[in-house]
Amino acid sequence: MTITTAEAIEILGTIAFAISGSFAAMQKRLDPFGVLIIAFVTSIGGGTVRDLLLGDTPVAWMRDVNYCLLILVTSLLTIFFKKNIKRFKVTLFIFDSLGLGLFTMLGLQKGINFGLDPGMCVALGTITGCFGGIIRDTLLNAIPLIFRQEIYATACILGGVLYFGLLEMNMKPDFAKVSVIGFIFLLRIVVVRYKLALPKFGY
Amino acid sequence: MTITTAEAIEILGTIAFAISGSFAAMQKRLDPFGVLIIAFVTSIGGGTVRDLLLGDTPVAWMRDVNYCLLILVTSLLTIFFKKNIKRFKVTLFIFDSLGLGLFTMLGLQKGINFGLDPGMCVALGTITGCFGGIIRDTLLNAIPLIFRQEIYATACILGGVLYFGLLEMNMKPDFAKVSVIGFIFLLRIVVVRYKLALPKFGY
Amino acid sequence: MTITTAEAIEILGTIAFAISGSFAAMQKRLDPFGVLIIAFVTSIGGGTVRDLLLGDTPVAWMRDVNYCLLILVTSLLTIFFKKNIKRFKVTLFIFDSLGLGLFTMLGLQKGINFGLDPGMCVALGTITGCFGGIIRDTLLNAIPLIFRQEIYATACILGGVLYFGLLEMNMKPDFAKVSVIGFIFLLRIVVVRYKLALPKFGY
Numbered sequence: 001m002t003i004t005t006a007e008a009i010e011i012l013g014t015i016a017f018a019i020s021g022s023f024a025a026m027q028k029r030l031d032p033f034g035v036l037i038i039a040f041v042t043s044i045g046g047g048t049v050r051d052l053l054l055g056d057t058p059v060a061w062m063r064d065v066n067y068c069l070l071i072l073v074t075s076l077l078t079i080f081f082k083k084n085i086k087r088f089k090v091t092l093f094i095f096d097s098l099g100l101g102l103f104t105m106l107g108l109q110k111g112i113n114f115g116l117d118p119g120m121c122v123a124l125g126t127i128t129g130c131f132g133g134i135i136r137d138t139l140l141n142a143i144p145l146i147f148r149q150e151i152y153a154t155a156c157i158l159g160g161v162l163y164f165g166l167l168e169m170n171m172k173p174d175f176a177k178v179s180v181i182g183f184i185f186l187l188r189i190v191v192v193r194y195k196l197a198l199p200k201f202g203y
Numbered sequence: 204m205t206i207t208t209a210e211a212i213e214i215l216g217t218i219a220f221a222i223s224g225s226f227a228a229m230q231k232r233l234d235p236f237g238v239l240i241i242a243f244v245t246s247i248g249g250g251t252v253r254d255l256l257l258g259d260t261p262v263a264w265m266r267d268v269n270y271c272l273l274i275l276v277t278s279l280l281t282i283f284f285k286k287n288i289k290r291f292k293v294t295l296f297i298f299d300s301l302g303l304g305l306f307t308m309l310g311l312q313k314g315i316n317f318g319l320d321p322g323m324c325v326a327l328g329t330i331t332g333c334f335g336g337i338i339r340d341t342l343l344n345a346i347p348l349i350f351r352q353e354i355y356a357t358a359c360i361l362g363g364v365l366y367f368g369l370l371e372m373n374m375k376p377d378f379a380k381v382s383v384i385g386f387i388f389l390l391r392i393v394v395v396r397y398k399l400a401l402p403k404f405g406y
Numbered sequence: 407m408t409i410t411t412a413e414a415i416e417i418l419g420t421i422a423f424a425i426s427g428s429f430a431a432m433q434k435r436l437d438p439f440g441v442l443i444i445a446f447v448t449s450i451g452g453g454t455v456r457d458l459l460l461g462d463t464p465v466a467w468m469r470d471v472n473y474c475l476l477i478l479v480t481s482l483l484t485i486f487f488k489k490n491i492k493r494f495k496v497t498l499f500i501f502d503s504l505g506l507g508l509f510t511m512l513g514l515q516k517g518i519n520f521g522l523d524p525g526m527c528v529a530l531g532t533i534t535g536c537f538g539g540i541i542r543d544t545l546l547n548a549i550p551l552i553f554r555q556e557i558y559a560t561a562c563i564l565g566g567v568l569y570f571g572l573l574e575m576n577m578k579p580d581f582a583k584v585s586v587i588g589f590i591f592l593l594r595i596v597v598v599r600y601k602l603a604l605p606k607f608g609y
Contacts, residue, residue, distance in 0.1 A: 033560050048459070053251070055260025057461025058520065064524045109560075114261065117268045124265075138342065139544065154236050256454070258463025317464065320471045327468075341545065357439050 004019055011070065013099025017043040018071045020096050020138050024080040028198030029103050030052050032079060038136055040068070040074035045132030050124055053182070097188040101181035104129035104156040108163055109177075129156045129184075152188070157182040216302025220246040223272045225281040225297050231343050235282060237352065241339055242278035243271070248335030253310050253327055257317055302393040303388065304384035307332035307359040310368055312380075325354050325363030332359040332387075355391070362387040416512070417476065419505025423449040424477045426502050427542050428484040434546050438485060442561040444542055445481035447473070451538030456513050456530055460520055507587035510535035510562040514569055515583075528566030535562045535590075558594070565590040 003011075021042030025035040044061045051059040061067055069197045107128025112122030157181045166176035206214075224245030228238040247264045254262040264270055311332025314324030333356045362383045369379035409417075427448030431441040450467045457465040467473055513534025517527030536559045565586045572582035 016370070037559070052458055053260065053262050053265060055258065055461065057459065058522070059459050062459060062522060062526050065525050068525060068529070116261070116265060119268050119271060120265045123271070125322055139540070153240070256463065256465050256468060258461065289505055319464070319468060322471050322474060323468045326474070337545070356443070 005190040008090050010102055013102045014043050014067055014070055016072045016096045016099045017103075017132055018074040019078050022075045022134070023064065023082075024136055026079070026082065026141060035079060036072065036075050038139065039078070040071050042132040042136045043067070043071045043073060045135040046103055046107070049131045049135075050110065050128045053124070054110070055126070056110075056114075059193075078149055093192070094185075094189070096183045098181070100156065100188060101150070101159065101184035102130045104159055104176050104184055105163070106179050108180075122157055123164075125160045126153050126156040129153070155184045155187045155191070158187065213305055216305045217246050217270055217273055218277045219299045219302045220335055221277040221308075222281050225278045226285075227339055227343060229282070238282060239275065239278050239372065241342065242281070244342065245272050245335040245339045246270070246274045248338040249306055249310070249331040249333060251340075252334045253313065253331045254316045256327070256330070257313070259313075259317075296395070297388075297392070300388045301384070303332045303355070303386035303391060304362065306335075307362055307387055308366070308380050309382050311363055311383075321367050325360055325367075328358050328366075329359040332356070358387045358390045358394070361390065373393065376378070416508055420449050420473055420476055421480045422502045422505040423509075423538055424480040427538070428481045429488075430542055430546060432485070432488065441485060441519055442478065442481050444545065445484070446477050447545065448538040448542045449473070449477045451591050452509055452513070452534040452536065452542040455537045455541075456516065456534045459530070459533070460516070462516075462520075468495045469485050489540070499598070500595070504587070506535045506558070506594060507565065507590035509538075510590055511583050511587050514566055514586075524556045528563055528570075531566045531569075532559050532562040535559070542593065560589045561593045561597070564593065 018039040021039035022035050024042070026037035030038065033147065041116075048059045061191070104125040106125075108121050108125035110128075111151060113125035115173055116124065133152075163176055163180045166179060167173065171179070207229060221242040222244035225238050227230045227245070228241035233241065240336055247262075247270070251264065307328040309328075310326050311328035313331075314327035319327065336355075365385045365386055369382060370376065374382070424445040428441050430448070431444035436444065450465075450473070454465045454467065455515035457463060470537035510531040511529075514527050516534075518531040522530065539558075568589055569582055569586045572585060577585070587590065
């Protein structure tokens with residue numbers, strides 16, 4: 001079995017989202033089952049909403065049991081080694097940002113394959129990247145972080161626009177993809193590192 | 204390009220829901236991206252849930268980019284002119300009620316087109332009219348207003364029942380549609396104006 | 407009209423979930439419309455999510471108006487006779503657990519009919535059994551009980567695994583179904599009776 005670069009990053013992204021979901025759930029003191037559910041939802045939420053909106057059913061995770069097993073193992077490992085992983089917060093953040101980049105790219109490409117308008121493809125990429133976190137936070141009863149902090153989803157949107165710009169300039173699709181994933185990844189890192197944020201409203 | 208009456212009211216309804224969503228999000232002090240997301244969700248939530256339940260995918264807003272642009276522009280204008288629009292609270296409420304009437308009618312008609320039972324058509328109309336607000340409030344972490352105040356959705360249900368009653372009496376469909384939209388619109392205005400509500404429970 | 411055993415238990419399960427939803431909504435002091443909506447969502451939520459994930463649309467409750475009428479009548483009766491029903495808390499809990507068993511079984515069987523992997527069938531059964539309660543609690547703005555108390559969903563997962571084990575041992579499908587329903591039912595009763603729970607996390 002050979003694994004393509006895209007599959008490798010998708011696996012890493014799935015792992016990272018599963019870890020992020022597990023941590024969020026453990027902070028709310030859920031039992032192990034709740035932790036597994038939240039890890040699962042964080043990892044597959046974005047792709048599920050994407051497939052539902054497109055009508056591409058049964059949704060992706062139902063057709064490939066391997067991602068479910070991957071999430072299960074990742075979440076169990078996070079529960080048992082939580083103290084050790086806590087020290088690798090930066091590692092986690094990096095994987096999470098990488099996952100965001102790749103999942104956005106997967107959504108963009110799926111929209112193009114379905115012949116959607118470029119604006120809709122960007123929306124689909126953003127949904128694929130961000131929705132797992134939104135569902136996680138909604139289930140955990142908090143205003144989704146995405147609405148509070150960082151320009152998380154803004155990175156996905158800008159990445160999507162960049163992708164169509166690069167294709168317009170006749171860049172090879174594979175190069176454009178890697179560029180966009182790197183762009184979203186780096187933008188997120190820079191924004192969080194320098195605590196940049198969009199202005200808020202006060203009344 | 205000519206615009207039919209139905210399209211005109213749908214555009215007005217979309218605008219009104221986008222404004223209502225923007226205000227709700229700004230009151231929760233979300234950043235501009237969050238405001239756009241909530242405006243979008245409020246405007247397209249009802250139709251999206253309707254299309255998902257029917258299996259009519261890709262969902263409507265993915266097939267017509269114009270409504271997305273309309274929501275984007277409306278939400279940006281609301282953000283920039285928020286003080287001026289605040290004075291037009293009554294205007295907003297009127298548009299919101301009009302939108303409720305039309306979106307309910309669109310859902311009813313779509314259920315009829317899919318050959319559903321009349322009771323299911325009424326449910327579909329109610330979902331189309333109300334679900335945007337439910338998702339908005341859930342994301343903003345409040346018990347949906349629909350469960351707290353006014354007989355919002357009750358108006359949609361009564362309107363749906365009225366529509367089938369009028370068709371039964373051989374009223375022309377177009378007349379029946381306008382009557383139902385007007386009925387939901389006026390019922391909502393009267394209920395809010397005179398602070399009517401269904402009885403609540405106490406334990 | 408003859409009713410099969412499965413249909414009979416499904417009807418009982420629908421009734422029980424409708425009652426449980428009505429009580430949850432009345433405790434949050436929603437108006438009668440809100441109570442109906444929550445009762446409806448609790449009863450049909452699991453099956454709806456299952457059908458959406460599979461792409462089996464229009465979803466089940468839109469194709470059979472009888473279950474909607476059953477929920478409506480049950481919820482109205484719960485509202486009017488709430489004091490009397492409160493005394494039958496144990497009865498309610500028993501019906502709820504029976505419903506959980508059957509709905510899990512229905513989801514399992516539907517997954518098998520769609521040719522899904524056994525692991526996915528177990529997931530689908532669990533979703534069918536549990537999602538109504540998750541949506542109910544999310545709408546009522548609480549961390550879903552499923553993440554806090556009891557090994558509710560764990561019972562569904564164990565039941566699903568048991569079902570495939572029994573089929574593997576060449577048990578007749580009908581016997582296996584009844585066994586699994588009984589297993590989930592009894593496991594839930596025992597867990598709640600003796601206040602068993604999975605361990606929680608503290609930081």
